[in-house]
Amino acid sequence: MADYGRPVQFGVFPTPNAAEREEILALADVADQRGLDLIGIQDHPYQRRYLDTWMLMPILLARTERVRVFPDVTSLPLRPPAVLAKAAASLDLLSDGRFELGLGAGAFWDAIGAMGGPRRTPGQAAAALGEAIEVIRAMWSDERSVRYHGDHYQLDGVKPGPAPAHDIGIWLGVTGPRLLELLGRTADGWVPSHSYIGPDKLPGMHERIDAGVTTAGRDPAEIQRIYNIFGTITAGPSRGSFDGPADQWIEELTGLVVDGGMDTFVFGPATDPLHQVQAFAEDVAPAVRAAVETHRRSR
Numbered sequence: 001m002a003d004y005g006r007p008v009q010f011g012v013f014p015t016p017n018a019a020e021r022e023e024i025l026a027l028a029d030v031a032d033q034r035g036l037d038l039i040g041i042q043d044h045p046y047q048r049r050y051l052d053t054w055m056l057m058p059i060l061l062a063r064t065e066r067v068r069v070f071p072d073v074t075s076l077p078l079r080p081p082a083v084l085a086k087a088a089a090s091l092d093l094l095s096d097g098r099f100e101l102g103l104g105a106g107a108f109w110d111a112i113g114a115m116g117g118p119r120r121t122p123g124q125a126a127a128a129l130g131e132a133i134e135v136i137r138a139m140w141s142d143e144r145s146v147r148y149h150g151d152h153y154q155l156d157g158v159k160p161g162p163a164p165a166h167d168i169g170i171w172l173g174v175t176g177p178r179l180l181e182l183l184g185r186t187a188d189g190w191v192p193s194h195s196y197i198g199p200d201k202l203p204g205m206h207e208r209i210d211a212g213v214t215t216a217g218r219d220p221a222e223i224q225r226i227y228n229i230f231g232t233i234t235a236g237p238s239r240g241s242f243d244g245p246a247d248q249w250i251e252e253l254t255g256l257v258v259d260g261g262m263d264t265f266v267f268g269p270a271t272d273p274l275h276q277v278q279a280f281a282e283d284v285a286p287a288v289r290a291a292v293e294t295h296r297r298s299r
Contacts (some may be wrong), residue, residue: 003299004221006263008292009276010285011038012277013072015267016051024056025063027277032064034281039064040072040102040191040228040266042054043079046111054079055089061095069095070126072228072266073102073173073191077117077125081132081153085139089164101136102191104173105129110262126178128152133186140164171226177208184212189224191266194242199260206261210261226264227256232271233279246283254291 010030014024031039039060043053067288074084083099088183092099105125106112113119121129130151138146139160144227148155171189174180175197183190190209197205210220231242231249242252256262265288269276 002220002260002261003258004223004225004263005296006221006224008289009264010038010280010288011067011226011264011266012280013039013040013042013230013266014273015268016041016053016056017049018051021048021051023059024051025275026274028060028064028067029243030274030281032067032123033119034278036067036277036281036285038100038264038266039069039071040226041073043073043075043104044108044111045075045078046108046115057099058094058134061091061098064098066098068088068098068100070100070104070171072167073104073171075106075112075117076103076122076129076132077106077112077120078115080133082139082158083154083245084132086134086138088168088184089140092164092166092168093162095165097164098167099164100171100189102171102173103129103132103187103191105179122176124152126176126182126291129172129174129179130182131144133182136282139282140168147228149284169224171224175205180208181212181215184209184214184218184220184223185216188213188222191226193228193230195228195230199256202260202262215231225262226266228266228268229253230268230270231250232269233276233284246279249280249284250287250291253288254295257288257292258295 041053053071060069088101109119124154126250131153135153144153145159146159169188171190172187172190213220236247265278
């Protein structure tokens with residue numbers, strides 16, 4: 001599989017447990033101070049133990065200076081896209097361009113329905129996601145007013161603005177063939193999780209994305225490919241994939257770049273998050289960057 005040649009980036013995936021809010025803030029500090037690129041926050045408003053993602057993200061942006069923040073990924077059925085676009089642009093402006101937008105078509109439909117959200121079939125969820133991307137981009141445009149009439153979302157003369165501080169990336173957490181092709185045509189990034197999409201499944205999914213890219217006349221390297229990785233950096237021998245010493249992590253992540261087509265890794269530690277993220281930032285990320293650079297030069 002091709003290496004798309006994009007810069008290699010790294011991030012952290014703190015679990016937004018309300019009872020562990022001090023640890024979340026400490027993880028954001030580590031990410032900002034130790035050279036990580038991203039903080040990704042999962043969005044499950046129906047999870048009673050979790051802080052609201054869209055309330056937590058501005059706190060993290062206000063606390064940090066250089067790291068970017070994104071929802072990993074937004075539960076679209078519970079977030080109206082026109083309001084979502086306004087919130088995203090506002091966070092981007094207030095953070096001097098450090099916000100990106102992850103979107104998901106929806107999951108856990110019983111929980112979404114219990115919270116008052118729509119219950120959508122897979123086809124409806126895919127169609128709604130496509131409409132939402134159009135609505136969001138319209139709300140970031142320089143048009144004086146915008147009208148949009150879809151099956152799921154409507155705009156009737158709304159005045160867009162303010163514009164974001166930078167071209168916010170729209171990153172989709174999708175896996176189905178139809179949505180992967182939609183991503184290639186209309187979005188800027190892909191955010192699968194290793195726990196659901198193993199490395200063996202990546203080639204076929206890249207092909208779907210790239211087919212959409214080709215249809216739209218784009219370059220496949222335009223798509224950032226972000227992998228949520230869960231595991232443990234150990235001091236002892238390997239216990240399996242993403243459960244071993246730093247050298248093993250360096251080898252696995254380097255392979256995922258040069259052979260697996262991914263370029264960004266967002267780490268969710270299984271245990272001891274603060275020390276694990278410190279090890280990821282200090283022992284793993286710089287070595288992977290160096291190994292990828294060496295490999296690319298040799299090619």
